[in-house]
Amino acid sequence: MLSSSLNTEELAQKYSADQRIRIPDVLQPELAQQLQGLYYSLIPFEQLMSVQGQNRTFTASEMAAMSDTVKRQLQEQLVRQAGEGVGFLYGGYRLTDGRAKNIPALEPLQTLFDYLNSDDMLNFVRSVTGEAGLVGADGHATQYTPGNFLTRHRDDPAGEQRRVAYVFNFSKSWHPDWGGLLQFFEEDGTPRDAWAPQFNSLALFDVRHIHSVTYVTPFAREPRLSMTGWFHTG
Template sequence: MAAQAEFYIVLVELLAKNEKLSFSVRRLNDKIQAHTDKLKKTGSNLQITFHPEINFEAISAEYQHDKRVRVQSLIPMDQAEQVYNSLSKEAPYKLALLRDGRPTTLADNEWKQLPDNQKQSLHTETMQNAAKGIGFIYGRYQLSNQKEPIANLAALHQWLNSEEVLSWVREMSGHQDIVAASAQATRYTAGQFLTRHMDTHSTEQRRLAYVLSFSPNWHPDWGGLLQFYEKNGTPRDAWAPGFNTLSIFDVEHIHSVTYITPFSLTPRLSVTGWFRATPL
C-alpha cells in the first residue's frame, strides 16, 4: 500500500507540470501524502470513520436529557470487525486489581508464577474489598499514544483523537476544552467486575467517560452490565454490552460493571477511556 501511494505521488508531481491542473493536483497530493503518513505511523490500512447513517442531531438531543447517550453502530461493520479481531486475538491483557490496597497489574506469566497461596490471598482480598463496594478485577491493555504496536487499535486510537471525533464530542457535551481521548482495551471474564464509582479526575481533567463495546451476541444474564446509580446508591437503569456500540456519559455519573457470571460464554470486550481537557 505504501509503494502504491508513492507511485501516485510521483504521478501527481508529473501532472503538476500542467498549470491548469495544478490546484486540483496539489489538493490530491496533500490527501495522498496524509494517507501515506498515516500508514507509516500506524502500519494499518484500517481507516476508522463514523457510520454514514449516524443521526448526530438526535444523539446530541438525547445526551442533553441526562448527560449520557448510547450510540448503536458507531462505525461501519467491516471496521468494527477488524477492531474486534485485534481485541480478541492480539491484545496482551494484564490482570488489573487492587493488591495491598493499591492498583496493580499482572501479566499472564506473572500470575502463573505466583504460588497458589498468594493467588488465594489476592482472590480473598479482592472479594473482601468488593463486599465493601471497593475494587475491581478485569483484563486491561493500555493503548499507547506514541507508537501503539497493534495496528488496528492504533488506528482506532488515532481516530478517537481526531478533530472529527473531538469536535463532535465538544459540541454534544458543551465541554469546549476537550483536547484528547485516552484509551484502553478491556476484557472481563467470569468472576470479574468493577465496583461502583465516578470517573472524575482533577489532574487529567476528565469530562466524559466512554465504553466502545465489542461483545457480539452478549446475553444480559451473563452480567457485565454498565449499571448506573442515583447519588444515594439506588440502582437506575443498566446497559448491556453490545457490538460496535458506544456508551458515553458525564464523568459524574455513578456507575459500575456488574459481575460476570460463571456461565458466560464469551469475554466482555471493549475499548474504554475518557475525553479530557489535558493532552495525553
C-alpha cells in the same frame, strides 16, 4: 471511521437530557468486525486489580509465576474488598503509552485509538456532549471474563481533567444474564438503568455519573470486550 448515518444534532439532544447516551452502530461495520476478531486473539491483556487501596497490574507471565498461595491471597483480598463496595478485577491493555504501535498485528486497535484524538472525533464528541473544551482522549482495551467486576464509582478524580467517559463495545452476542452491564446509580446508591454491551455501540457519559460494571457470571460464554477511557480538557 464513524458510521455515516449518525445525526449529531439528534444525538446531542438525547445526551442533553441526562448527560449520557448509548449510540448503536457507531463505527463502520467492517472495522467493528475486524476489531472484534483482534480482541479475541491478539491483544496481550494484563490483569488489572485494586489490592489494599493500590492499583496493581500483572502480566500473563507474572500471573503464571505466582504460587497458588499468593493467587489465593489475592483472590481473598479482592473478594473482601468487593464485599465492601471497593475495587475491580479485569483484563486491560493500556493504549495511551503507545505500546500497541510496536506490535504490527495491533495496528487496527492503535488506529482507532489515534482516531479518538483526531479533530474529526473530538469535534463529534464536543458537538454531542456540549463539552467544547475537549482536547484529547486516553484509554485502554478491556476484557472482562467470569469473575471480573468494577465496583460503584465516579470517573472524576481530582487533577485529571476528565469530562466525558466512553465505552466502545465489541462483544458479538452478549446476553444480559451474563452480567457485565454498565450499571448507573442515584447519589444514594439506588440502581438506575443498566446498559448491556451491545456490539458496535458507543456509550458516552459525564464522568460525574456513578456507575459500575456488574460481576460477570461463571456461565458467561464469551468475554466482555471494549475500549474505554475518557475525553479530557487538558
